[in-house]
Amino acid sequence: MKIVFVTREGYNLSGARVRCYNFARELKKLGLETEVFSFADNLGALYGEREREMGMSKKISLSFQAAGLLRKASRDSVFYIQRFNYHSLVPLWASGFDKNRIIFDCDDWNIRENPEYYFGFYPSSKMEYCTRRIARQARVCIAASFFLKEYLEQFSPNVQYIPTGVDTGLFKPAERKTKTDEVRFSWIGTVYHEEMRDNLYFILDCFSQLASRYGNITLSLAGEGSYLSEIKSSAAQSPYKDRIRIEGWIPPENIPAYLAGVDAGLLPLIQDTKFNRAKSPTKLFEYMAMGKPALCSAIGEAGLVIADGENGMLARSKEEFIEKMKVLIEKPELGRAIGARARETAEREYSLEFLAKKLYLILTEHASA
Numbered sequence: 001m002k003i004v005f006v007t008r009e010g011y012n013l014s015g016a017r018v019r020c021y022n023f024a025r026e027l028k029k030l031g032l033e034t035e036v037f038s039f040a041d042n043l044g045a046l047y048g049e050r051e052r053e054m055g056m057s058k059k060i061s062l063s064f065q066a067a068g069l070l071r072k073a074s075r076d077s078v079f080y081i082q083r084f085n086y087h088s089l090v091p092l093w094a095s096g097f098d099k100n101r102i103i104f105d106c107d108d109w110n111i112r113e114n115p116e117y118y119f120g121f122y123p124s125s126k127m128e129y130c131t132r133r134i135a136r137q138a139r140v141c142i143a144a145s146f147f148l149k150e151y152l153e154q155f156s157p158n159v160q161y162i163p164t165g166v167d168t169g170l171f172k173p174a175e176r177k178t179k180t181d182e183v184r185f186s187w188i189g190t191v192y193h194e195e196m197r198d199n200l201y202f203i204l205d206c207f208s209q210l211a212s213r214y215g216n217i218t219l220s221l222a223g224e225g226s227y228l229s230e231i232k233s234s235a236a237q238s239p240y241k242d243r244i245r246i247e248g249w250i251p252p253e254n255i256p257a258y259l260a261g262v263d264a265g266l267l268p269l270i271q272d273t274k275f276n277r278a279k280s281p282t283k284l285f286e287y288m289a290m291g292k293p294a295l296c297s298a299i300g301e302a303g304l305v306i307a308d309g310e311n312g313m314l315a316r317s318k319e320e321f322i323e324k325m326k327v328l329i330e331k332p333e334l335g336r337a338i339g340a341r342a343r344e345t346a347e348r349e350y351s352l353e354f355l356a357k358k359l360y361l362i363l364t365e366h367a368s369a
Contacts, residue, residue, distance in 0.1 A: 001368055002033040002077045003103075004070070008087035009047040010040030014282045015107055017252060018164050018352070019144070020082050026356030032363070039066060039087050049192045049225060059086045070094040078103060078367045081138075083110060084131045092134065101367050104134050106152060107144030107164060109278035135159075140366040142359070144280035145301045151278075160362050163301070166285035168351040173291035173343060174260040183329050184218045186262035186292075188250065188283055191225030195271050200231045202268045204238065206322050211240040214329050220262060222247035259286060264328045264335055265294040267302065268321060276300050285350045288312070288342035293335040295324050305350075311342040 005020040016038060024034035039045040045062050046054050054062075067090050070079070079091035080103040095102055115125035123129040135141050135155040142162050143149035152159045185207065191197055200221060207219045221231065221244070228246070235244045250258050259265075265287035269276040277300040284302055287294040288311065296302035298314040306312035313328075315321040328335045348354070 001363075002035065002074060003027060003080050003363060003367075004073055004077050004091075005034065005036045005080045005082060006070070006087060006091045007036070007082040008039040008045060008051075008085050009082075010038055012252060013048055014164065014252075016040070016082065018166075018282060019105055019107055020080075022167060022352050023356060023359060026352050027360055027363070030356065030360045032360065037066070037070065042066075042069075048190070063087070063090050066090045067094060071097065073100065075100065078139075078363070080105060081134065083108060084127065084134055085110070088130075088134060092137070102134070102138045103140055103142065103363070103367055104138035104152075104156075105142040105144075106131070106135075106148050107280050109148070109275045111274075113274055140362060142362070145278050146304060147274070147277040147300060158366060160358075162355055162359055162362075163305075163350060164280040164282045164285065165350045165352050165355040166282070166289045166346055168289045168347050168353070171256050171259070171286050171289035171346075173339075174256075176261055176263075181216050182218060183214075183216055183264070183332065184220055184262045185264050185266050185325070185328075186220045186222070186259070186287075187266050188222040188247075188255070188258070190223050191227040191231065194227070195273070195275065196225065197227035197230060198270055199268050200227075201234065202270050202318065202321075203266055204231070204234060204244075206266075206268075206318065206325060207244070208238060208240060209322055210325055210329065211243060217329055218243045218245070220245045220247055222250050222258060224249040255286065256290065259290045259292060262292060263332070264325075265292055266325075267294055267296040268315075269297040269299045269302075272299050281305065284312075285346060288339075288346040288350070291336075291339040291343040293328060293338040293342065295321065295328065297321070305345075309338070311338060311345045313338070 005024050007016040007020045009016040011017050020036045024036050028034045040047040043062050071094050078101045081088050082105045111128040112125040115128040132155045135152050141152045141156045141159045149159050149161050232246050281302050295313040298316045308314040313324045
């Protein structure tokens with residue numbers, strides 16, 4: 001049995017990197033034959049925010065190229081489809097000829113926020129309709145969050161929970177090179193949507209309220225996206241602009257070194273939406289593996305991963321977010337203790353090695369001929 005991971009995204013995005021490339025690598029160590037077929041890396045497709053630059057004709061052309069290549073897969077190959085989008089139709093079509101088994105991996109809510117079915121059958125979201133169909137057809141669905149698991153269980157009798165996790169061999173505690181009384185807060189991610197932008201405005205506001213009182217705190221924002229320029233402009237107008245750094249995009253291989261230079265991670269989600277509840281918090285797992293305390297909004301998966309005050313911190317309002325940032329500023333030894341317990345949690349429950357073993361058992365039980 002060969003597992004062919006099929007994704008439209010490239011290695012630089014965490015969805016494809018962790019849930020395809022990294023899982024494929026770890027499964028290979030356990031004795032499974034694996035391959036990653038990326039529309040971005042294999043065929044040159046645009047992905048992430050630039051995907052919108054591709055018209056339908058380009059996507060059709062890419063799909064024809066992919067179809068020719070995937071049809072060459074052996075009949076015992078299993079197509080592991082990561083997320084549903086235009087790329088998913090190709091392995092579904094190819095499997096129709098040779099009866100290849102399908103695994104559906106869902107780690108994001110890429111559907112309209114509140115899809116409806118008019119007259120009981122006509123969908124307001126074609127993406128939601130197709131997601132239901134592929135979930136019903138798949139041998140097993142792999143959900144990256146409990147919210148997605150509950151959603152997919154409406155359509156599939158076999159849904160398994162595998163969070164995104166982290167490579168704890170790559171992400172591991174390291175001493176800061178410069179030992180000062182500085183407390184550096186960090187956020188890292190993408191700013192493709194207004195909701196993501198609003199999360200950064202939230203961080204800037206929390207930081208500004210504290211910077212007037214604490215002269216030893218700094219803020220680092222790292223990532224990319226069309227809304228990042230707006231955040232840069234706002235930061236440039238702050239009276240504390242000299243203590244705010246906009247890092248820009250950090251290549252995946254450099255992220256551990258970047259995180260080694262921060263003291264705490266900030267992961268606010270200020271909107272209680274399906275999108276936020278569905279996400280598997282990749283960056284949270286990376287902070288935890290690095291032994292850094294993470295302060296998160298108590299929305300979605302973070303509230304299930306973190307025991308407040310033990311292996312991380314949870315906040316339910318802006319006021320509480322600010323108060324817990326103050327704790328991390330005034331009690332650095334507590335932050336280090338929380339970070340150490342976070343590392344233990346990451347090793348025990350969210351390491352790639354641990355999750356790959358779970359995935360191996362699922363695949364060999366449910367995807368074998």
